[in-house]
Amino acid sequence: MIRSFLMSSAAILAVAAAPAFAQTDAASDEPAEIVVTAQKRSEKLQDIPLAVSVVGGDALVRQGALNIENAQYLVPTLNFRKSGTSINQSLYIRGVGTATFSLAGEPSISTVLDGVVLARAGEAFSDLVDIERIEVLRGPQGTLFGKNASAGVVNIVSKRPGDTLGGYAEGGWFFNNGNEYRVRGGIDLPISDQVRSRWTAFYGTYDGNIFNDAPGVNRRVNGYERYGVRGIIEANLTETVKLTLIGDWRKANDDCCAEVIGTQPTGVGALALAGISFAGDGTRVVRQNLVTRTEEESYGLSAQLDFEVGTHTLTSITAWRKYNNREIRDGDWVGGAYAGLNQLHDDGPQTGTTFSQELRLTSAADQTFSYVLGGFFSRAVTERTFTRTVIRCGAAPTEPLALVSCGSPGYPSETVSGSATFGSAFDNYALFGQGTINFSDRLRGIVGLRLTADQLSVFHSRVATPNVGGLPGINRNFDQGVYDTSSFGQNNGNAAASNGVPFQTSTSATNLSGKVGLQYDFSDDVMGYGSYTRGYKGPAYNIFFNLNPTGTNVIEAETGDSFEVGLKNTLFGGKLTLNLAAFYAKYKNFQANNPDLVAGVVVTRFTNAGDVSTRGVEMDFALRPVKDLNITGGLAYTDAHVDAFRAPPGAAVIPAGTPLGFAPKWKGSVGLDYRYRTGLPVDFALSGNVSTQSSQLSLFDASAAVRAAGTIKAYSLVDLQFAIVEKNDKFRLTFLVKNLFDTSFPAQITNGGPGGSFRYLIPREADRYFGVTGRVNF
Template identity: 25%
Template sequence: MKNKTLMTSAVVMAFSASLAQGSEVDAQDGKSFVLEEITVTARKRAENLQNTPISITAFTANDLENRQIDSVADLDEATPNLIFDTAAPSSGSNSAASVFIRGVGQVDFAPTTDPGVGIYVDGVYYARAIGAALDFLDLERISVLRGPQGTLFGRNTIGGALNIVSKKPAPEFGGDSSVTIGSANRIDVGTNINFPVSDNLLTKISASSRNQDGYVTNLALPNAPKLGDNDSGSVRASLLWLPSENIDVLLNADYTREREESAPNVLIAVDPTRAFPGFHNNVKVGDCAIPENNPECFSSRYIGSPFTTYSTQVSASEIDYWGVGITLDWRLGAVNLKSITAYRNLESYSTRDADHAPMVIFETEDTIDQDQFSQELQFSGLALNDKLKWVMGLYYFEEEANNNNFVDISVGTFRSGGLVKNDNKAVFVNATYDITYDLHVTAGLRYTKENKGFTPDQVLLTPVAAGPGITIPAGTRVLPFVEKKTSVDEWTPHLNISYDISENLMVYGTYSEGFKSGGFTQRVFPPIVPAPGQDPAEVIPSYDPEFVTSYEVGFKSSFWEKRGRLNVAAFYSDYSDMQILIREAVASVTVNAGEATMKGFEAELTLLPIEGLLVQGGIGYLDARYDSLSPNAVGVTINSKFSNAPEWMVSGSAAYTWELGGGAGILTPRIDGVYTSKVYNDAINTPEVVQDGFLLLNASLTYETDDENWRVVLGVRNLTDKVYLNSASANMRTGGYVEGSYARPREWSLTIKTYF
């Protein structure tokens, strides 16, 4: 009843006190807020957000700064129906993105599985979950697009997209620098500096460093660093060459280095009678009739608080991530040409002590070395007396990833993982025709051809006990050392109709299709041996592509003399061959679960009730259900809830600006809150990893000088010190454990920023 009352109150507050999303609000004349027009390029042309007939939430850099959002991982605090976790289950990495939009996403971080939501930075697709929990470097804006994307993006994505755009070098010397101190010895520094070399050669350098102690204490090793820390540095260099009025050439190069402790996972539940703890307790130790009485036995005695562990494994979450991209814009008169060429390289190393105890029950170590190359060509223009706006694109992508995954369990040690080779080729077209001044039709079509290959390099490193009196010798291959290939080619259409009822009200409807290709299961145990005469590649397990058909209707409006905005979108999606992550024997694997439907809505509103007062927020509702299930979905029932798909998300915020008078500056207090209803953190709905609905509050007090050259922000995150799960992994079947990662407790920060 308390949760229902809270939800109802939040909804009433949202619509009576005016909800807002995707709206940048600036101070005007030092004492008042005004609604600023946001320009987005979701359809590959500059448009006002309110005139773009798709479900999109957009933020500018200033809006995110006001919300205390300095990483893409915190966007779900202000975006309806978006879930973003930074420590994907089983990864051990502090920077393994797990992103869901409207219930569509992917929690697996392995290179054999693609994400369900695409992340794009300056037009470049980031293929791997590791390293995708990005900090912002001189951000201009970010857009969250819901539903299948493909007729406008280089790489197709089934669930939606996060489109991040950085600021280009400016023609004048200047920039900004900031320092943040805070809880747990936090020290963040950052700077952005523009260096114009000449009128047609502009450069910019951006750099940042984030440092903060972790918050999960190791009780087994009291002097060990705490888990969940920040220790990262990033640098980005940009060069903009303007050789003529018709040509822009932008070169971006970036590098990120992280040297952190493992993800802040802790032990939540234990069953010492399961296979791996049973082998340790009964065979290795022997004196475990009452496991809790003997510290050498694996038992519930090692379940601590949400912020303690008993791990003795070496802790690490390390990333080196860099890339170079060149974007050419060439205006050829009737046709514009845009070329985006990019190369990226990722090296990652992370460890995970899944049992969180001073003995080996289940521990992993992952090394990933991945590189990717992509080339996109876009042709665009106007035709038929400017009534037709069109875009056509060609796309090529290839990647190679080598994942060495070492698994140390009580019965033995083996190497998992292998070599992944993928390529993606596509052609897409999208055109908008103005039937009348108010009626617009957009149609798009994409053809995608994708090839994937996986060569498992998996072998037992020690003899492994496979049962009473059964031992598999060291050197045995877990899977055949051969390449298995798969391919898919699909046509995916898009149709949108919009009508401008008035200057301030637009309605629209959209039909779109999307898909995500299949992949391979790299986590296998015990070994699979091909039968005599059988093709060895046939025994390498794999799964099929998944498909979604999405229907959406909505409207966007402005009212009350431009002091209010209300945007609403309702959707219905048919999902087939849905890919989910389940626990099969030893490991978590991706399977095709069956058919499902998702329906719901998002509402986003901004209102300026009185001068100086701004109230923002948003609401999202999601009803996701299975319609039929495949036998592959072991442990999932027709009534199971989707993972990472809360039914309700309600956010709200309020800010009031005072001009202190006499040139003393401007003071702005602000409070932000988001209510998230119950979240199931795995597909089989393990009770121990279900997070009940909770309310998260953040607050800040901002002071700006009258000349706007200095800005000081005192902020508090998780104001009520709420304890809640971010992600979790359950392996009760063989591992006898459940682990999870809780969010940081309450913390404060003080930021000083100067502009020059």
């Protein structure tokens, strides 16, 4: 029973966000059923009353996908906010996500890797290597997956060990937009009849897609070097007890992601960047004397025990993870320190550990009332030391305006810096349960509850040298002494009262959330469902480098009420699946970055932004008209916008109806995969994918002009692959082209560049490039 309970589809072939067909052998015309664990038990995708997109790991490999960022082109309801470093990136589902620089805030999209929740957003963006499938669960999933799943879940499942000795080796070269090399391999090593293991390793390096022409740099940037290993051991301890041990380690050195200046600066900024063509998202040159980069190391261990107890399965998952990240950033976006243009460099190493324990009891599915009951505990501790160093030398010459380096005669250079040490500790306790009541052979009811208790504590201390105010980006000393002497409106209090004792505060919250729904089988091939779900995300603080007394308030817990109806259709003997869903969700106390005022300057703060809502319809399909031909696709219409904005005192109000960031109204994809069987030693395969989306807001701002300048225009991408495949799949040689029509687009647009310019983040996929990969299976 345990083995069947934990089973997953062995080979899923998906090219788009759709119920993907599993691969079949040459003798079969029937597609295999897709099995998912979206409800904490193995179930057929078409049987669950929930909107889920499934992308097979093999399809990701054929598409040349590297991480979840690339998966957004295959799943219409999934979007990705790219940032200068991985810890500031975030996912969005149905237009809802959390963007924050605070280490005391959590994502709205939970990422789960082999049953273990990844507590920090940055941990989710590691390389996807040896992946069986990705399940994207749309809408609030907190009943079974916890508080940081208020907008959805991305569930990543690794390939599991096989019973026989075997494996694969794969290498790839990608070119025309900087050279990239990847090497990957995995092997199944059975230890005994009862113990199996799988070991994988990977290495990848990429030059980058942006050229940095600063003196002393003069090379491509926005690339990476990454490598890591993973091991999985499965042991049948007895006929009724199974143990799964998983360990992984990963290292990343990314010189990513420098922001290009896409619009014409004024004043000294124009002189400092003279010679660069400011072509919006067509810009591919930066001039930064500090290479923006991220240094990461992450590793972890998990142990899963599954006990068969009569008709039930008792599961325990114990996990410990370590996540270290160092952010190095050029914050002035020019090649030096100049009169009238300060040099600003950041260095922020961060460490984090997470321990989690889940215990759940799962009943058999074939009974009148089937259920999952469980308890969960996690503790996530993060600490960061962040240093900002500024070089300045006074105002720029005015008649005539000239570019003068700091340290030149008459412009003595002054270096000031601030260093802050801050941290957070999240403790989460939960009891949860979800059950299905079979009222008849066709009608079922779903009910679930989760009782959550959160405890959050934070600390912060900052020292500025010299202790001066008024310098953009560096406030005066901040600690308990300063905080105690401050009053409303005094951003820094009395710096002379500093006592060196870190400011500390804490909060706690409890919540009861859950789900109710109905599911009805209109026939053996058509199922309809409707559900109401209450989502919850716990309280937070805006703990970051520039904290001041007016920003120390608790950010209240976020709640969401979501309604969803859907129809799942399996037609023509399983050759076509067509799924439809409609949804509406309203979020109160929405946690988001929004404009705030500090010392009269508009900055971004993590706050309760007010009330927002999202509604829309989704369609996905998978068609196999004949053997070896798969056509898959999806389409989503999403209207996510502000209902009532909560502005900080003195800040402008973002009007009701303003779209949420990274929420295109229309997004879709269509993919095709065809294998031509020649009857000779080799076959030929042709695959392709088209993804398209309407415009989306990147700058969430009160100014209509700023929002217009920060809007990412609509774009479409076309990818093609051609492969030579050994008839028994012993080897595969694939040639691919990404972004066939060389469509340029930005992943993010931000204001605040030198001389009033706008900054653009350009992803690798914004240029056409080519690749060749070879894979040998043994």
